[in-house]
Amino acid sequence: MLIRNKLMLRFTLLVLAIQVSFSAFIYYFYATTRRQRFEHRLENAATLSGRLLVRTGKLATGNLGSIRRGDLLTIAGEEISIYGPSGDLRYSSADAINQAPNLLRLKRLKPGKPLLFTIGLKREAIGLAYEHQGSFYYIFVSAVDRMGWAQLDRVRLLLLVGNVGALALTILAGWYFSGSALRPVARIIRQAERISASNLGRRLHEGNRRDEMAQLAMTFNVMLAGLEQAFESQKSFLSHASHELRTPLTTLMGTLETALTYDQTLEEARQSMSESLEAARHLHGLTNSLLALVKIDGALPAPVPVRLDECLSQALDYVRVNYPGRELRLVFGELPEADESDVFMVPGNAQLLTTALLNLLDNACKYSAGPVRAELAYADAHTLRVRIIDTGPGLSPEELKRIYEPLYRASGAVSRPGYGLGLPLTQKIVQRHGGRLELASVVGEGTTATVWLPASAQ
Template identity: 55%
Template sequence: MLIRTKLILRFTILVAGLLVAFSAFVYYFQAAARRQRFVHRMEASALLAARVLIRSGHPAGPVHPRDLLMMTGERLRIVSPTGQTLFAEAASVPPDLADQLESTRVRYKSQGITYQVEVSAIDRLGHSQLDTLRLILVVGNVGTLLLIILAGWVLANQFLQPIARVVEQVEQITASNLSQRVDEGNRRDEIARLALTFNQMLAGVEQAFEAQKSFLSHASHELRTPLATLLGTLETSLAYDDTLDESKESITSGLEDVRHLIALTNGLLTLARADAPSPRLLPVRLDECLTTALGYAQAKYPSRDVQLSIGPVPAAASAEPFSLPGNAELLTTALFNLLDNACKYSQAAVNVTLSYPDSNTLQVSVQDSGPGIAPADQARLFEPLFRARSAAGRPGFGLGLPLTQKVVRLHGGQLAIESAAGEGTTATVRLPV
């Protein structure tokens, strides 16, 4: 069901309920007022009849009881204190009005004697007025409901017009024009906030789309180069290698290109796995992950001096120090990437610190004394396959930092890179415990 139809339907039901309740309220109190007026009228008629008839002393006197019956179907009966009926007279009652007969009793005192006067009659005029009122209320409510439906349709169209405009603008946005934005209106009401939120989401989608295109472009370029080199090596070997030594040399060159391809492919697969649905996070020891990553770094760079220092453990964490919810494999990979970068670009010692900045946060800092990163390159460090100018001539594909950042964010943490050209680089990972 369309929102417009829902709004009209609910608005109509709400107002119809209020109208019916108000009409019932008016009809009920009008009926009660009619009853009260008619009872007063019957009481006055009964007292007048009693005063006249009792003073005349006999029904055959100057005034006959029938002459006092002024209301439709009126019946009059006067009873003495002993229960004897002194006067009784009744007018004819139309058969179709018999169920409308109403009665009341009054007491009349004359010369110290109290008489009971019973009177009943039909309020023909009052019931006719109630019937007219009921007809007016029914016709008025039906007419009002029709007007309400029309007004609801107009108001729903008026209020939903901005949404229809947003929908129309959204339908025009495709993958080829993600830069287009939705009109945000007055930027204050709910629809404007919806458009603003959608524009923010669209900006993120555009950024991710551009990053994806850039990633695919760089990946295809990185893959094309070793493939072309490998193809050229094999074609050259097939055409010109005549001896075993020449063939071995060509095979060795081809193997290097294959290893390069395998390393690049593994990096791309690891980066893609970090974008997969979040793995289950279990309690892990960050110090153990760091120790494992240090072992990998020492094996890859045996001549590099890596110094590890551990800060004090807060009393609140003494039972399970350096423990946090996470994925041990991903955390080890992320820490190794930071160590790999530091050892790759620094000839001096690499300083690693594991500490608690506060009782709810674990921090790992990796500091090197390498060439540093130019300010212009720092904004693009987390783009896949981007390499800073200081990385020229060094092995790598520009996948380590983007992967590390995704792993850290997956664990609810933050990765910060502080660097200055010629002064080294410090990478800091902060993770909640």
């Protein structure tokens, strides 16, 4: 069911429930008022009958004189019955009155407590004990409130017609207001349908930027901006990857074709094979780096406590092998008061963290001929910080903006070995561990890479 139909249905049911409740209250109030008013009339009629017949002594003598049966009737269809102290019928306004209901309640009458009851569907009756000269006479008066029932029927009809009409108006109003409320959603849907992978630069209209619809459009625009950036990064990655893969493949194929056509001696063949093997190694290394970058986006093993100082020491050992004679310094900063064995613990994967630190150290040694400094300290009580500082040529602000793009290489790195995948891989590893990587660089002075990682709870 469409949201518009749901809103209209709920709005209609809510208003209908309010209408029915209010109508039921009005009907109940009017019916109760009618009953009380008519019961008061019956009680007055019974009291009047007692004054005219019992108090004057006419029932005691059995002589009604000039009073006729019809003279006491003041209500349409009224029936009056009077019983003596011994329970015998002394007077009835008509001979055809059914006395059975009165006899059933005769013994239940108490002085000062009128008894109200109904006979059939609409005939209402009252019985009361009337005292005269120490004796009690029992008077029953019943009648049909024709005027009251007719008015109650008109009220019922009026409420029914009013509710039906109000229901129709409520449906129309619900349809209009739900459409008006969802009009911004329909506009967002129309605009979103015009956005595709080929025009991700389009954005949704954000309206007044204050209400919920505007916030929804703003959220979509943020998502679209992220998708556009991801698509651009993917396009750039695919472009660079195809270019980087094409170069060693072209070299490999060209070398093999040349060897097949022109190599005549074993020495020439060995030279061609050596060049082909170098191209194959380059292709193998590039392929493994691309696979590692894709793999890090998948599911990682469950994190376990890892000694970050051991990961850093292991990365330093690897770098010393690749750059013999290079000065590598490891410095420890301020540490919290804790057991020495647990002070550098972080939750994560030791192999991945070692790879991330190794990439940063390898970059520092690759682009700097001077000493490389590694610092390990606490940034605060819950965060460990690793800094890799070199004195290389540094990076320009424009290069720093693109340094995390896969396969991107700065101008000073074109002549150096590498694929432009180390920093993107390192950034993803750090982010998957709940940390953050930042590079600060000044041209001609060097680069500082800083990693923040959440420490394990002490």
